[in-house]
Amino acid sequence: MNIESLVVEKAMKAKQICTEFALISDADRKNILKYIANELREKSDYILLENQKDLSLAKEKGITEALLDRLKLNEERIFNISNSVEKVANLPSTLGDIKTMWKRPNGLMIGKMVVPLGVVAIIYEARPNVTVDAAALCIKSGNTVILRGGSEAINSNTALVNVIQNAIEKAGFSKEIVQFIDVTDRKAVDELMKLYQYIDVLIPRGGPSLINYTIENSRIPVIQTGAGNCHVYVDKDADINKALKIVENAKISRPSVCNAVETILVHNDIANEFLKKLYLLLNNKVEFRGCKKTLKILPQIKPATDKDWETEYLDYILAVKIVEDVEEAIKHINTYSSKHSEAIVTENYITIRKFLNEIDAAAVYVNASTRFTDGEEFGYGAEMGISTQKLHVRGPIGIEDLTTYKYVILGNGQVR
Amino acid sequence: MNIESLVVEKAMKAKQICTEFALISDADRKNILKYIANELREKSDYILLENQKDLSLAKEKGITEALLDRLKLNEERIFNISNSVEKVANLPSTLGDIKTMWKRPNGLMIGKMVVPLGVVAIIYEARPNVTVDAAALCIKSGNTVILRGGSEAINSNTALVNVIQNAIEKAGFSKEIVQFIDVTDRKAVDELMKLYQYIDVLIPRGGPSLINYTIENSRIPVIQTGAGNCHVYVDKDADINKALKIVENAKISRPSVCNAVETILVHNDIANEFLKKLYLLLNNKVEFRGCKKTLKILPQIKPATDKDWETEYLDYILAVKIVEDVEEAIKHINTYSSKHSEAIVTENYITIRKFLNEIDAAAVYVNASTRFTDGEEFGYGAEMGISTQKLHVRGPIGIEDLTTYKYVILGNGQVR
Known part of the structure; x- marks a missing residue:
C-alpha cells in the first residue's frame, strides 16, 4: 500500500x-x-x-x-x-x-x-x-x-x-x-x-x-x-527579595523550557540596587546582556541588541532592559512577547491592575515565576502542550x- | 500601491x-x-x-x-x-x-x-x-x-x-x-x-x-x-400532530436557510399514518422523494437515491426514508449529516436519551423545529454565522x- x-x-x-x-x-x-x-x-x-x-x-x-x-x-x-x-x-x-x-x-x-x-x-x-x-x-x-x-x-x-x-x-x-x-x-x-x-x-x-x-x-x-519569549518586569515598588527569587527561578530552574524567562525589564528607580544584587546571585551561571543603561550599572556585561529582545534563548542567557515606567515595560512586552507567560513583580495595586489588563499573553503573573505555566501546576494533571494561539x-x-x-x-x- | x-x-x-x-x-x-x-x-x-x-x-x-x-x-x-x-x-x-x-x-x-x-x-x-x-x-x-x-x-x-x-x-x-x-x-x-x-x-x-x-x-x-443537511426523525412514539407541525415548519418556513430540514426519517410502525397525513399537508408546496418503502405508501412520489441523502436542497424538496428503529435513524444521520441541526420527535424518554447522546451535531433537538438554530433564537442577539466545526x-x-x-x-x- x-x-x-x-x-x-x-x-x-x-x-x-x-x-x-x-x-x-x-x-x-x-x-x-x-x-x-x-x-x-x-x-x-x-x-x-x-x-x-x-x-x-x-x-x-x-x-x-x-x-x-x-x-x-x-x-x-x-x-x-x-x-x-x-x-x-x-x-x-x-x-x-x-x-x-x-x-x-x-x-x-x-x-x-x-x-x-x-x-x-x-x-x-x-x-x-x-x-x-x-x-x-x-x-x-x-x-x-x-x-x-x-x-x-x-x-x-x-x-x-x-x-x-x-x-x-x-x-x-x-x-x-x-x-x-x-x-x-x-x-x-x-x-x-x-x-x-x-x-x-x-x-x-x-x-x-x-x-x-x-x-x-x-x-x-x-x-x-508555540515558543515562549517570556519576560519578568521588576517594578519600582517591587519587593527586591521576591524579585531576585522569581527571576532566579524563572531563568535557571530549567532554561530549556518554553516558560523560562528570557528578558527582564527593570524600573529605572531600583535598577542600580536590583541589578547589582542579581548579578552577584547569577553571574556564575548566567550570561547577562544589557541595554545601554544597564551597561552603566554593569559595565562588565555584553551589550544587548534588538535581536536579543526577540530571541527565545532556551539557555543560560538573560537580556536586561531598564525602563522608565510600567507603560514602557508593557509596550516592550506587547511588542516582543510570543504571548506565552509574562510576569510583574510589584506591591503596587494600581500598577498590578494596569499590567494584568494591558498585557496580551496566555498567562499573566503577579509576583510569581513564569515557570508555573504548566498543566500540572495549574491543577489540570498532564497536558498536551502550551497553546499560544487564541x-x-x-x-x-x-x-x-x-x-x-x-x-x-x-x-x-x-x-x- | x-x-x-x-x-x-x-x-x-x-x-x-x-x-x-x-x-x-x-x-x-x-x-x-x-x-x-x-x-x-x-x-x-x-x-x-x-x-x-x-x-x-x-x-x-x-x-x-x-x-x-x-x-x-x-x-x-x-x-x-x-x-x-x-x-x-x-x-x-x-x-x-x-x-x-x-x-x-x-x-x-x-x-x-x-x-x-x-x-x-x-x-x-x-x-x-x-x-x-x-x-x-x-x-x-x-x-x-x-x-x-x-x-x-x-x-x-x-x-x-x-x-x-x-x-x-x-x-x-x-x-x-x-x-x-x-x-x-x-x-x-x-x-x-x-x-x-x-x-x-x-x-x-x-x-x-x-x-x-x-x-x-x-x-x-x-x-x-458550513452547510446544513438537517434531519428530523419521527419516532414510533411521536405525537403525530407535533411531528406534522415540526416537519412543516422545518421544511417550508424558510427553505433557503441552513437550519431547514432536508431529509426526514420515519419509524416503520407509524410511517403509513404519518406519511399520508404529511403528504396531504405539504403536497402542494413540496416535492417529496422517497426510499423504496416510502414509495409503497406514497407511490405517486419520486424515488430518492443515495445522492438525495447527502444533498442540502435549500429548496421545497423533502427526502423521506423509513427506518426500522432509532438505531437506524441515528446511523443514517451520523453518516449523512453535516453536523448542523438534528431533531427527534418522540415522547419516549429512553429514545430521547439515546438520540441526545449519540447524535453528533452542533444542535440536537427534542420535539422542536431545527429552524431554531440561530443566535437570536438562542438568546445571543445577533450572530456571525453558524459554526459547523468543533x-x-x-x-x-x-x-x-x-x-x-x-x-x-x-x-x-x-x-x-
Missing part, C-alpha cells in the same frame, strides 16, 4: 469508530488507562530493547547529547510515564455534563453538553513519552487519536504503541482507538494534514519549524503550541481542552 | 490598534454602536443611492432574482439593520470578567479573564447587511475587524463602511478599528488569508465554494460556517464566541 492510502485508511478508521468510543463510560476509560499503565511496567524490558535500537542509530548519526537524552528511556522514566497515565486515569471527567441550561421565552430549554472533539492528530518530535501522554489524554477525553512521532524514535514509539494497543484489547476495547503512523517519510505528514474530513484537530508539538510547517500547510484546524484554548492544553460541546434543546412541539 | 501591500497595511493597522481598542469600556463600545445606528438612519439616502449602482450593474450582468433580492437595500431594510446594531449595543458584555478563579496548594490564585480575540477578518458574499452586522459584533466584543465583501456589493459596502467609520469618529474613536478591503480582485483574499501574524481568526460566511476555498488556503485559524465554537457564533481568555495568576513570591 502506498503512503497516502495508508494514512487515509488510518484516519478513516479513527473517524469511523470515534462516535462509538465517545459513548463509553468514564469508568471504562479509566480502566483502559489502568491496563495501559500496568502493561507499560510489565513490558519495560521490551520497550527498553527497542529504545536501545533508536539510541544506537542516533549515536551513529552523531546526534547531540541533548537530543540523545530526550530520546532515552530507562526503568525510572518508564515508571514515571506509567505513573502519569494513572494520574490521567484518575482526573475528573466532565464528558456528558451539561454545564449550563437556560429557558427561552417560548419554553425551549437550551443546554451545552460536553462532548469529545472526535479525532485528534498529534505530530511530535523526538521524545517517546509524548506517545504515551498524548494517547492517555485523548483516551481520557473520549477522543480517538492519530500519533505521528519523530523518525529518530520510530522503534521506541512502535514498541510503546504495541504495548498500548495490547492493553486496550485486554481491557476489552478496540485497539484502533489509538492509530500510529509508522511511516517515517515526510509524505505521511503532508497527507495527514489534508484529511480534514476525518480529523477534527491537529496538534503539532515540537520546535518552531514543525509548528510553522503545520500552520503553513494544514487544512485541519491546528492548535498551535482560538479554542490558551495556555496549558488539558483534557477539558480536548472537548467541545453540542447544544441539546428540549422542546414540546415548538416551531418558529 | 499594489494589492498585496494594501492588504498587508490594513491588517497591520488592525493589529497595531487592537490592544488599545480591547481596553475601552463597554460604555464606550455601546456609545460607538449607538452612533453607528443613528448615522445609518441619517445617511440612508446616500446608502440607497450607492446600493442602486450595485443593483443596476447586477441587472446588466443578468444576475438571478434571488441574488438581486439579497443585494437590495431599502428604507425598511436599513431601518432593520440599524435596529440590529442597537440590539447588539445593548447586549451584556463579559469582557474583563474572571469567570472562575481557584487556589493552588502553593497559594497561587489562578483565574481566566475574558478578553477579545484581537483582529477578526470576515470574508462574505452578496448581502450588504453582513458588513454592518459583522462590524457591530466585533466592536461589541472588543475586536478590530477586517471586512471583505462580495464584488457585487462593492458600492453598497463602501457606502456602509464610510457611514460606520464616520460614526466611530463622531463617537471619538479611530475609524481604523473597522478596516475594509475595497479591492474586488481575488488576489486580495489570497493575500489576506496568509497574514496569520496580524489576524487572529478568519470567518468565511457564504456558500460551500467560499468555505472550502478558505479551508484549503487559509493559514489563519478559520471558523467554518474547535472554539459550535452552532451560532455570538459575541462571547468572539472572545478568548487569558490566565491571570496572583502570587506572593511563589517559585517552582
